[in-house]
Amino acid sequence: MKTxxxxxxxxxxLLFLGIxxxxxxxxxxxxxxxxxxxxxxxxxxxxxFATSLNLLVGYTGxxxxxxxxxFGVAGYAAGFLYLAxxxxxxxxxxxxxxxxxxxxxxxxxxxxxxxxxxxxxxxxALAQVLWAIAFKWRSLTGxxxxxxxxxRPEIGLGINLKADPHFYYLTWVIFLLFLLAFSILINxxxxxxxxxxxxxxxxxxxxxxxxxxxxxxxxxxAGSLAGISGVLWVCYDGFVNPSNLGINLxxxxxxxxxxxxxxSLYGPALGAGIIVLLENIVSGFTERxxxxxxxxYIVVIMLFxxxxxxxxxxxx
Amino acid sequence: MAFWILQTLxxxxxxMLLFLIAAGFTLIFGLxxxxxxxxxxxxxxxAYIGLTILxxxxxxxxxxxxxxxxxxxxxxxxxxFFLRRFHMKDLQQVLLTFGFVxxxxxxxxxxxxxxxxxxxxxxGFEGSIWIAGMVFPIYRLLVILLxxxxxxxxxxxxxxxxxxxxxxxxxxxxxxxxxxxxxxxMVFAAxxxxxxxxxxxxxxxxxPFVGVFPGVDIxxxxxxxxxxxxxxxxSLKGAFVGSLLVGLIDNFGKALFPQFSLFTIFAPxxxxxxIRPSGIFGRLEK
Numbered sequence: 001m002k003t004x005x006x007x008x009x010x011x012x013x014l015l016f017l018g019i020x021x022x023x024x025x026x027x028x029x030x031x032x033x034x035x036x037x038x039x040x041x042x043x044x045x046x047x048x049f050a051t052s053l054n055l056l057v058g059y060t061g062x063x064x065x066x067x068x069x070x071f072g073v074a075g076y077a078a079g080f081l082y083l084a085x086x087x088x089x090x091x092x093x094x095x096x097x098x099x100x101x102x103x104x105x106x107x108x109x110x111x112x113x114x115x116x117x118x119x120x121x122x123x124x125a126l127a128q129v130l131w132a133i134a135f136k137w138r139s140l141t142g143x144x145x146x147x148x149x150x151x152r153p154e155i156g157l158g159i160n161l162k163a164d165p166h167f168y169y170l171t172w173v174i175f176l177l178f179l180l181a182f183s184i185l186i187n188x189x190x191x192x193x194x195x196x197x198x199x200x201x202x203x204x205x206x207x208x209x210x211x212x213x214x215x216x217x218x219x220x221x222a223g224s225l226a227g228i229s230g231v232l233w234v235c236y237d238g239f240v241n242p243s244n245l246g247i248n249l250x251x252x253x254x255x256x257x258x259x260x261x262x263x264s265l266y267g268p269a270l271g272a273g274i275i276v277l278l279e280n281i282v283s284g285f286t287e288r289x290x291x292x293x294x295x296x297y298i299v300v301i302m303l304f305x306x307x308x309x310x311x312x313x314x315x316x
Numbered sequence: 317m318a319f320w321i322l323q324t325l326x327x328x329x330x331x332m333l334l335f336l337i338a339a340g341f342t343l344i345f346g347l348x349x350x351x352x353x354x355x356x357x358x359x360x361x362x363a364y365i366g367l368t369i370l371x372x373x374x375x376x377x378x379x380x381x382x383x384x385x386x387x388x389x390x391x392x393x394x395x396x397f398f399l400r401r402f403h404m405k406d407l408q409q410v411l412l413t414f415g416f417v418x419x420x421x422x423x424x425x426x427x428x429x430x431x432x433x434x435x436x437x438x439x440g441f442e443g444s445i446w447i448a449g450m451v452f453p454i455y456r457l458l459v460i461l462l463x464x465x466x467x468x469x470x471x472x473x474x475x476x477x478x479x480x481x482x483x484x485x486x487x488x489x490x491x492x493x494x495x496x497x498x499x500x501x502m503v504f505a506a507x508x509x510x511x512x513x514x515x516x517x518x519x520x521x522x523x524p525f526v527g528v529f530p531g532v533d534i535x536x537x538x539x540x541x542x543x544x545x546x547x548x549x550x551s552l553k554g555a556f557v558g559s560l561l562v563g564l565i566d567n568f569g570k571a572l573f574p575q576f577s578l579f580t581i582f583a584p585x586x587x588x589x590x591i592r593p594s595g596i597f598g599r600l601e602k
Contacts, residue, residue, distance in 0.1 A: 063407055065351075110589040117349045117406045121549060122589065124351070125541040129582045132538060247353070247534060251414045254407060288426060294418025298398065301411050305402065 025172070029165030037164045038236070043269075043276045044175045045232045049249075050256040050268035051182055052225035057254065058262030059186055060218045061198035062112075065120045066127025067253050069107065070100035070223040072245030073130065074230030079147040079240040089153035089161070089170075089235065096231035097224040103130075104223025108216050127250060134242040146241025153235050161235075171232060178228060183265055185221070194218050198263075255297060261307045270309070318448035323571050324564065325447070329456040331563025332463020333522045337536055338543035338555040339470060340514035346487045346550030347507050350399060351406060353413040355540055356533030357420040358387040358512045362519035363528035364428045367435055376438030380520045387516025388509045390420070395508035400501065421533055430530050435523030459521055466514070467556055474552060483507060487550060542581055546588045548598025557596055 029037050049071055056062040074096030081092050111122045134141045141147065152161040161167045185191055193214050196204045205211055234240045243249065252275060260271025278296065283289035341355050362383035369379040394416060402408040437455045444451040474480040482503055486493045494500050515536070519528065526532070543562050547554025561584055569580025588595060 057407075065410065110586065110593070113593045117345070117351055118549060118594075120351055120406055120410065121345075121541060122545060122593075125538070125545055125585065128534075128538045128541065129585070132535075132582070133579075247414075247537075251353070251411060255411055258407060258411065288422055290418050291422035291426070294415045294420075294422065297415035297418065298412055301408055301415065302398070302401075305405070305408050 029168055034164045037168050039276065039280055041164070041168050041171050041236050042233075042280075043273045044171045045229050045236065046253075046256065046272035046276050047269035048175060048178050048232070049226055049229035050253050050260070050272045051179070051265075052222050052229065053253045054257055054262055054268045055182070055186070055194075055218055055222040055225065057257055058264070058267075059191065059198060060194045060215060062215060062219070063116075063120055063254075064111075064123045064219075064222070064250075065247075065254070066107065066123035066125075066250055067222070067226055068245050068247070068249035069127035069130050070103055070226035071230035071233070071249060072134065072240075072242075073103045074100045074227035075234040075240045075244045076134070076141065076147070078153075078231040078234045079150045082150045082153065082235075083147065087151070087154045089155045089231075092153055092231045092235070093174075093228055096227035098227075100227025100230065101220050101224035104220045105216075107223075108219035112212060112215050112219060124247065124250070127245065128247060131242050131245040131247070134245055141242070144242060146239055148239055150234055150238045150240065152238075167236060171236075174228065174232065178225070179265070179269075182225070186265070190214070190217070255300075258307050259300065259304070261309045267307070267309065271307075274308075318450045319571075321448050322450050322452055323567055325452055325456065325460065327564040327567030328560075329459040329463075329525070329563075330567060331559045332460050332466075333518055333526065334539055334543050334563050335463050335556055335559035336466060336514050336518040336521065338540045338547070338559055339466075339552060340511035340518075341540040342544045342547070342550055342552060342555045343483075343514075344508055344511040345544070346552075347483055347490075348399075348504055349404060349406065350409050350508075351413070352511070353410055353537060354394065354416040354420065354533075355511070355515055356536035357417050358390065358515035359519035359522070359536045360424055360528060360533040361390060361420055362387045362516035363435065363523045363532075364424050366520040366523060367428070367433060367528065370435060374439075376436075376520075379435070380517070383520045384513050384516035387512045387519070390416075391509045391512025392505060394512075395505050396501075399508075400504070417533060421530060425530050432527055432529035434525070434527040435520065437524045455524060459525075462521060466517075470552055479503070479506070539581075542585045545585050545595055548595030551595070551597040554595055554597035 024031070028040060049067070052070075053064065053067045056064045056067070077095050077099045078092040081087075081095060086092075107123065107126045110126065111119055114122050135143060137143070152167065155161065155170070159166055159170075161170060186194070193204070193209060196207075196209070197211055197214055201211055230244065233244070256271035256275050257268050258271070259274055260269065261267030279289070279293060282292045282296070286292055337355070337359065340358070341352060344350055344352055344355075365386045366379035366383035369382045370376060373379075394413070398412050399409055402412065437453075441455045441458050444453045445457075446452075472480075474484060482493065482498055485496075486500065486503060490500070493503075518536070539562070543558040544550075544555060545558075546561055547556070547558025562581060565584055566581045569583075570577040573580070
């Protein structure tokens with residue numbers, strides 16, 4: 001019995017893939033150039049963003065089209081803090097999560113009463129309003145040019161985040177902590193209630209569950225979690241502009257989710273990896289990367305409307 | 317007095333442009349529940365093609381025809397080769413239409429460059445007239461007239477023609493309509509083409525005063541969203557009233573409180589969402 005269990009563990013593909021993968025992750029900065037380390041950081045940050053969106057789309061069944069709003073608001077907050085001389089990363093993350101939650105609390109009040117496509121339209125419009133404000137309010141946000149000159153934050157402990165490898169390990173730590181918190185959240189009674197609402201709102205109502213409140217809380221949680229990714233992105237990039245709030249990012253997040261598979265813990269992170277790599281490869285070999293990406297999006301949706309991994313899942 | 321008249325006319329001309337764009341969006345959404353992220357791309361493509369035709373031939377009418385034809389063709393291609401397969405799958409539709417936004421905007425950037433451009437005003441309408449002791453451009457009056465004509469035309473189409481009745485039936489109960497033996501695919505394609513046509517006309521008509529530039533597609537989409545959320549998504553009457561409200565409030569807001577000009581378009585939307593989430597003429601959906 002014991003040996004059987006043992007052999008199953010050894011034979012499991014996770015272990016064969018897992019150990020080399022672990023080494024790759026740990027020693028990546030000494031194996032490849034800073035460009036690829038940067039790419040890995042981008043993937044991790046986008047994975048946090050897509051996973052936070054998954055709480056709404058995959059677990060609660062609320063297809064939000066304005067998730068970039070919380071990413072961007074947190075990013076601007078981090079930018080303002082840094083430029084005001086407050087460079088502590090934890091302060092930025094707390095403020096970013098707080099502002100993401102507040103923005104989501106306001107948007108949620110206006111959007112959650114709507115259902116299905118109406119919910120999509122309202123969340124899109126609300127996020128685009130923030131985008132337009134960031135775009136036009138030049139004295140505060142720098143308009144289209146954004147806020148340049150944001151440096152790497154400080155976390156104390158004598159660690160210098162200006163070096164990309166250091167930032168890379170920090171991003172991993174934050175990503176893993178985030179994923180742990182997220183999996184606790186979705187496996188808690190709260191998370192099960194959200195899945196219940198996704199499957200059948202009317203039944204949950206009949207069970208005496210306050211559906212609106214749960215949706216609203218999920219909305220706020222998702223907004224504050226997206227704030228983490230917004231702060232990290234701006235700290236890595238050194239720059240924030242209206243595109244951090246825009247429709248482009250909101251929809252890219254959805255694409256990551258659909259590609260990797262919504263409603264699973266690791267799906268959005270996989271989708272984020274695919275999309276970030278794709279964007280970098282395409283923009284590396286052609287000036288018309290936006291055109292190519294658009295065509296790739298169309299082809300991908302035509303071929304895998306339910307995500308790449310759904311094909312395998314169906315095969316099983 | 318002159319101030320109020322001029323600002324009202326100014327606001328009305330913007331309202332009528334908004335109506336053309338929002339009417340197309342709301343028609344498509346009302347029947348097919350498609351959120352067409354690429355709605356502004358019809359405006360973008362049509363305005364650029366109109367610009368080229370105008371420079372080549374000097375004829376505004378020819379530009380109008382070519383621009384809106386391009387929008388209609390794009391609309392039909394999008395609907396029949398791509399969106400049709402994803403009926404009622406809103407996320408897939410959003411991602412597909414967003415792919416088109418990227419493709420069209422980058423193609424236009426490639427062909428026409430990144431500088432903001434405006435279409436020349438059609439000959440015969442370049443001048444201004446005196447209204448209440450102040451000058452007002454004739455072209456803006458023409459835009460108001462065209463907007464009203466289109467509104468009446470669309471109302472007649474929807475309320476008095478057989479196709480209009482079919483579309484209304486489809487909005488109410490699509491399954492019943494299918495059951496009554498009507499070729500709904502044709503209706504879908506026609507309505508999508510009509511929506512594209514209206515946005516394409518908007519690109520040419522708005523070209524002389526809104527202009528065309530990279531990113532205008534997203535602005536146009538945002539304006540359409542604001543109008544339809546205020547008026548009620550899927551309702552033509554709502555699109556008309558929403559356009560009037562947004563155009564006038566925006567214009568007077570900018571004239572009276574320039575320091576808040578950013579919020580004058582969005583404040584009405586937030587208020588409407590707070591007190592009447594379905595919009596003025598929208599129905600709380602099933």
